[in-house]
Amino acid sequence: MRDPVQTRKQILDTAFWEVYKNGFQGVSIDDIVAKTTVTKGAFFHYFPTKNDLGYAIVDEVLTQAMIERWVDPLAAYKNPLQGILTTLRKFIDDATEESMGLGCPLNNLIQEMSSVDPIFRQKLNAVLEAWIEGIEKYLKKAQKDGYLKKDANPRREAEFIVMVHEGAFGMTKSFRDKKVFGSFYESLKKYLYSVQNHK
Amino acid sequence: MRDPVQTRKQILDTAFWEVYKNGFQGVSIDDIVAKTTVTKGAFFHYFPTKNDLGYAIVDEVLTQAMIERWVDPLAAYKNPLQGILTTLRKFIDDATEESMGLGCPLNNLIQEMSSVDPIFRQKLNAVLEAWIEGIEKYLKKAQKDGYLKKDANPRREAEFIVMVHEGAFGMTKSFRDKKVFGSFYESLKKYLYSVQNHK
Numbered sequence: 009m010r011d012p013v014q015t016r017k018q019i020l021d022t023a024f025w026e027v028y029k030n031g032f033q034g035v036s037i038d039d040i041v042a043k044t045t046v047t048k049g050a051f052f053h054y055f056p057t058k059n060d061l062g063y064a065i066v067d068e069v070l071t072q073a074m075i076e077r078w079v080d081p082l083a084a085y086k087n088p089l090q091g092i093l094t095t096l097r098k099f100i101d102d103a104t105e106e107s108m109g110l111g112c113p114l115n116n117l118i119q120e121m122s123s124v125d126p127i128f129r130q131k132l133n134a135v136l137e138a139w140i141e142g143i144e145k146y147l148k149k150a151q152k153d154g155y156l157k158k159d160a161n162p163r164r165e166a167e168f169i170v171m172v173h174e175g176a177f178g179m180t181k182s183f184r185d186k187k188v189f190g191s192f193y194e195s196l197k198k199y200l201y202s203v204q205n206h207k
Numbered sequence: 208m209r210d211p212v213q214t215r216k217q218i219l220d221t222a223f224w225e226v227y228k229n230g231f232q233g234v235s236i237d238d239i240v241a242k243t244t245v246t247k248g249a250f251f252h253y254f255p256t257k258n259d260l261g262y263a264i265v266d267e268v269l270t271q272a273m274i275e276r277w278v279d280p281l282a283a284y285k286n287p288l289q290g291i292l293t294t295l296r297k298f299i300d301d302a303t304e305e306s307m308g309l310g311c312p313l314n315n316l317i318q319e320m321s322s323v324d325p326i327f328r329q330k331l332n333a334v335l336e337a338w339i340e341g342i343e344k345y346l347k348k349a350q351k352d353g354y355l356k357k358d359a360n361p362r363r364e365a366e367f368i369v370m371v372h373e374g375a376f377g378m379t380k381s382f383r384d385k386k387v388f389g390s391f392y393e394s395l396k397k398y399l400y401s402v403q404n405h406k
Contacts, residue, residue, distance in 0.1 A: 031319075031323075033232070034323075109321075109322055110322070111318065111322070116318060118377060118378075118380060118381045119310065119314065119319065119377060119380065120318065122381040123310070124230075124233075129381060133381050133382060136378065136381060136382070161393075163390075164390040164393060164394065165390075165394070167378075167387055167390040167391075168371075168390050168391065168393075168394035170378070171371065171375050171377075171378050171390070172367075172370060172371050172374050173374070174377050175370040175373045175374020175375070175377065176374070178314055178317060178318060178370075178377055179366075179369070179373060181318065181321055181322065182328060182331055182332050183332060183335070188366055188370070191362075191363040191364075191366040192366075192370060194363060195363065195367035198401055198402070199397070202398070202400075202401040203397070
């Protein structure tokens, strides 16, 4: 594999999964190199330090993964509130005991790294912020189109929606019980119903 | 200090804070011994391994701390739903940037240890379960006394309430911004209003 863009991408994708499964501090550069086709020398050409790799995972893999999963699907719905629920429903239906046990890759890194390394924290905040702003953008649209009540605050609602997702992933990481996702879905539905215009 | 019960308690309280600030894997027995008045030999008499210490922190310190903070105060309210909000309001008013940055000691350990060690996971689940059951007990009382709607499910509501607390603590751990707690409070208030009987 001689294409540097592809090689970098292969390292990042492999590293993302290793970090997701083992934590950033629980994985070594040797572990990651062993799962790719690059040599350790080549690895250091792309990422001079383990932290450089960690930052690139957050900037280049995690941000995109979160937005693709939780924000982009909302474009398909006239009523974004319905889009939020349907996107969550699909996610829950696909969840396995293994995936529940892994938790959310963003939440994992926040809890592990945000108090350990200020640059990690800053980059993880940017992912959270992108997710919140993505939801906020759709909630503003929902308000403009008459789906969200006029007195709702799109920013605050977006913060709450992201917060309950992370809370649910954190709890199912430990319980590994789909019933918990059921409580999450039913309560979020009730909450969104309370901020929705019922024409 | 010769009283074994007191000595054990001193070690546990010290270790709880060291683990809260640095993570379980980020703290060594030497770090903890240095902050107490016991020798390393005496320490091992009480806790033969670091994991024994970790399990005792969860069983004997963390469980009680969570229940004292989030469940016991509800006894003072006729309407437990109001109790949940007032307890949260007091917590938010007292929060500092430092305390927000530390996160929730239960959430921290779940994210760090539940996929690393099955005994930790089992013990952390028991704390979560005690918190949920504590809230559930008060919601059942609220339903009986006519504060909570008849069609609400106390177990599911309790799971959701605990979940959003953990989600909020996880998010403020990274953002360290009281405005996020504000969104949490306002949204939880709106949610509880939606499940409350308005006589």
